[in-house]
Amino acid sequence: MSADIGLEEALADATLQATLQNFQHRWRASRDTAMAEVDFDRLKVRLKAAKRAVLDDMDASIAGFAASARATGAIVHEAATAEEAVRYMLDLTRNRGLKMAIKSKSMVSEEIGLSPALEEAGVEVVETDLGEWIIQLSGQRPSHMVLPAIHKNKAQVLGLLRRADPDLPEDATIEDMVLAARGYMRSRFLAADVGITGANAAIVEDGRLMIVTNEGNGRLTTTQPGLQVTFVGVEKLIPTIADAMTQLRLLARSATAQHMTSYVTFFRGDDPGRELHIVLVDNGRRSLRARPEKEEALQCIRCGACANVCPAFQVVGGHVFGHIYTGAIGLVVSPELNGLQSVAEAQSLCLSCNACATVCPVDIPLPAQILEVRRDVVAANGLKWNKAAGFRILRHPILFRLCARTLGLAAPVVRAVEPMLRRLPGLRAQTSWRRLPLPAARPLPGRWRRLQRAMDRHREPSSPIGYFAGCITETIHPETGTANARLLYRLGYEPTLLRQHCCGLPASNSGDWETARVIARQTIQAIEASVVAEIVSGANSCVAAVAADYQALFRADPEWQRRATLASARLVDMTTFLARPANLDKLRVVAAGAAPLEVTYHDSCQSLTALGLKSEGRRILEAVGCELVEMPTCEECCGFGGSFAFEHPQVAERLAERKLAAAKDTSTAVLVTDNSGCVMHLDAAARMGGSLRAVHLVDLVAQRLGANL
Amino acid sequence: VLHVTLASATSGDLIGRLGSRLESVSATCSTTSAEKVAAEVAATLARAGVTAWVAVPGMPESWLPDGAIPETAYLDLARDVTAGRLGCVELAALAVAETGSLMTHGSREIRQLAMLSDVQLLLVRAADVVADLDQAAAAISAMQPPPPHFSFVTGASRTSDIERTLAIGVHGPSQLYVMVVDQ
Numbered sequence: 001m002s003a004d005i006g007l008e009e010a011l012a013d014a015t016l017q018a019t020l021q022n023f024q025h026r027w028r029a030s031r032d033t034a035m036a037e038v039d040f041d042r043l044k045v046r047l048k049a050a051k052r053a054v055l056d057d058m059d060a061s062i063a064g065f066a067a068s069a070r071a072t073g074a075i076v077h078e079a080a081t082a083e084e085a086v087r088y089m090l091d092l093t094r095n096r097g098l099k100m101a102i103k104s105k106s107m108v109s110e111e112i113g114l115s116p117a118l119e120e121a122g123v124e125v126v127e128t129d130l131g132e133w134i135i136q137l138s139g140q141r142p143s144h145m146v147l148p149a150i151h152k153n154k155a156q157v158l159g160l161l162r163r164a165d166p167d168l169p170e171d172a173t174i175e176d177m178v179l180a181a182r183g184y185m186r187s188r189f190l191a192a193d194v195g196i197t198g199a200n201a202a203i204v205e206d207g208r209l210m211i212v213t214n215e216g217n218g219r220l221t222t223t224q225p226g227l228q229v230t231f232v233g234v235e236k237l238i239p240t241i242a243d244a245m246t247q248l249r250l251l252a253r254s255a256t257a258q259h260m261t262s263y264v265t266f267f268r269g270d271d272p273g274r275e276l277h278i279v280l281v282d283n284g285r286r287s288l289r290a291r292p293e294k295e296e297a298l299q300c301i302r303c304g305a306c307a308n309v310c311p312a313f314q315v316v317g318g319h320v321f322g323h324i325y326t327g328a329i330g331l332v333v334s335p336e337l338n339g340l341q342s343v344a345e346a347q348s349l350c351l352s353c354n355a356c357a358t359v360c361p362v363d364i365p366l367p368a369q370i371l372e373v374r375r376d377v378v379a380a381n382g383l384k385w386n387k388a389a390g391f392r393i394l395r396h397p398i399l400f401r402l403c404a405r406t407l408g409l410a411a412p413v414v415r416a417v418e419p420m421l422r423r424l425p426g427l428r429a430q431t432s433w434r435r436l437p438l439p440a441a442r443p444l445p446g447r448w449r450r451l452q453r454a455m456d457r458h459r460e461p462s463s464p465i466g467y468f469a470g471c472i473t474e475t476i477h478p479e480t481g482t483a484n485a486r487l488l489y490r491l492g493y494e495p496t497l498l499r500q501h502c503c504g505l506p507a508s509n510s511g512d513w514e515t516a517r518v519i520a521r522q523t524i525q526a527i528e529a530s531v532v533a534e535i536v537s538g539a540n541s542c543v544a545a546v547a548a549d550y551q552a553l554f555r556a557d558p559e560w561q562r563r564a565t566l567a568s569a570r571l572v573d574m575t576t577f578l579a580r581p582a583n584l585d586k587l588r589v590v591a592a593g594a595a596p597l598e599v600t601y602h603d604s605c606q607s608l609t610a611l612g613l614k615s616e617g618r619r620i621l622e623a624v625g626c627e628l629v630e631m632p633t634c635e636e637c638c639g640f641g642g643s644f645a646f647e648h649p650q651v652a653e654r655l656a657e658r659k660l661a662a663a664k665d666t667s668t669a670v671l672v673t674d675n676s677g678c679v680m681h682l683d684a685a686a687r688m689g690g691s692l693r694a695v696h697l698v699d700l701v702a703q704r705l706g707a708n709l
Numbered sequence: 710v711l712h713v714t715l716a717s718a719t720s721g722d723l724i725g726r727l728g729s730r731l732e733s734v735s736a737t738c739s740t741t742s743a744e745k746v747a748a749e750v751a752a753t754l755a756r757a758g759v760t761a762w763v764a765v766p767g768m769p770e771s772w773l774p775d776g777a778i779p780e781t782a783y784l785d786l787a788r789d790v791t792a793g794r795l796g797c798v799e800l801a802a803l804a805v806a807e808t809g810s811l812m813t814h815g816s817r818e819i820r821q822l823a824m825l826s827d828v829q830l831l832l833v834r835a836a837d838v839v840a841d842l843d844q845a846a847a848a849i850s851a852m853q854p855p856p857p858h859f860s861f862v863t864g865a866s867r868t869s870d871i872e873r874t875l876a877i878g879v880h881g882p883s884q885l886y887v888m889v890v891d892q
Contacts, residue, residue: 262734
């Protein structure tokens, strides 16, 4: 589909970027207001239980729905594949001599390619949802499951509508366009000989279907033509009408931030004067059900919320981020529905920021599922050469350190030619917007030994504690490691540096689980070898990886899974550690008298969503006399995402730019966060101009306590 | 939370909630008595600038003012969206305070009248205002025979498909009036 927007095109389209950014911010604010009226967590549990009941015995649920629907007079057809579903419609078209079909919005019809097949068979197909109609006129795919034409501006829409209605003036307003659509559609509604719909739910208990539309086109399509065909993916089954009410409460709020959609229509086969055909589409859904780590995706109600909070979606839009189904859920379900290659490129755009999982109304573990897809893609297509080479090195601590050291020693040369690199077309995307993060000439272990000798000289009785640096702190920002050590000494601890070089996250995040397991085992062994019970770390992504990702990596290996659990229990992030009341009290005493300082705080994704930290970092800042000026977008991803920032530098650049702009709006000079990855990424971008600096929470706290320990 | 507190609300509270919900979607909700309803309907249709209107069978004759046109004449007018401002008056089976929704379960012919109108006026008996969607679901499940087709109507026909700008009347009514009839 060449008409769709490609990655380069999306990145170059400032209007599209502004549209998507404004939309996401407006949606988030009104969605949160709408969701605050209900008990989101309770409704989620209720809806999940209903969807679970269906998935527990999918075949029985499908048979149950088919039986109830047939009892009302509906003609039910089960289609195993897209081709079968389309063939059913084509046969009906031929047998009945159908000429014109009106359609209300249906994602499953997009999935199976229904409209092109009907058009080829000579049927006039009219998409009645305004957004879908615009898309139909443009020859594109929808770029959003709920707002198919979100990527079109008013002028583009007018150009398209004038093809259908040449009477529309060149200066037509949105109101004029909507009225023109009303006139055009009215004649089609009255003339059509078949109505085609999807369904938001198929209710098992009484064979009833539910359609939700704001325009009312669902109600009209299920009213006007005497013949109706409804295509429904079998994951839309739900046990009862009461369950459908729970779905409605969550769907309207999640999809459009409404408390209720304008028209919610329920229908079944015994509607006098009308004939109803229901095509139950499998097309890969049973295969998805058979994959334990992905089957929860079948609980999806297609609200699109996952796209509405996705940072990469905000930059590139749905034509790039997804396939037929867009957003996070699109990356997860498309391999089974439309083939693995359909999202082979798109899946690489997930930053693993977890934002989608926080708004999903059925709590689908989308980020973890996308990593499964990424692993499948790598297994099928292989790693890119540069990643393959990098991970080969990363597997061997000595080799990794040797490379980092060499690059660190060469860093002054790279720095000297950096302005030139920025002008090289092949490197511009990587270099134009940041100072390249380069290894330090002296990595952490050497610095640590020197510091320890100095500390040992004025040693006071203290409690031993382990310190897990992580690869970024060890090689690129070793000063954060020494700041961490000084801080721990100051609080009465005696830190020992863990002999560890990487947690494996870069590999697991890139779909190379084999390498990730090798490195994860090394990390677990390093933690096991530590004589001190508790180990702290300022690398919050690593802490989260040991806690969660290791469980997935060792799914087939209960022994290592057990060892990972034990290792994780000993590891604590510095934010949690410093926010303990005893440590906060000490911080307050030591920092008393420090000059006031205004700062702003970035919630790193892993801290916020994986470690559940929100107030902790802020309480620490307050304890050391900092005054916090919040950014409204403090919870949005900065665009780092591990190797993401190197794989998709232009997307990472946009997100860093947005974060830095928000920080500058606070008029503070310091952007604080507690994740070494975000610090590296944001500071590299900030140093291209202006006085704003990104600083690790630990560095700032150490500074506040005075460098002289 | 919402539907929990509504479940124990008084009828007056429920009607108040219904009204504020409808207002939030730019619909108009008023309360009237069985004696005054016919005059109120006439006044509302006039205020909405309706040029021709139809009444859906199913409500007491005394609730309707004079002047309704026959269904066939109305459907003829509805073919051309510029032919006038068409109104449709219908009695809803239920109203849901939680969401500000009106439940109607008319036949195909009745739905045509409603969906091809410009102004939709839905009446509902005060006793038929239920607290929340759960109560509505229970009431619908108890209907004998079960309605083959029903809808919750919560506002006018709307779209935000062009630049996220709200526009009304894209297919069906561009205005919704609700009247709660207290008997």
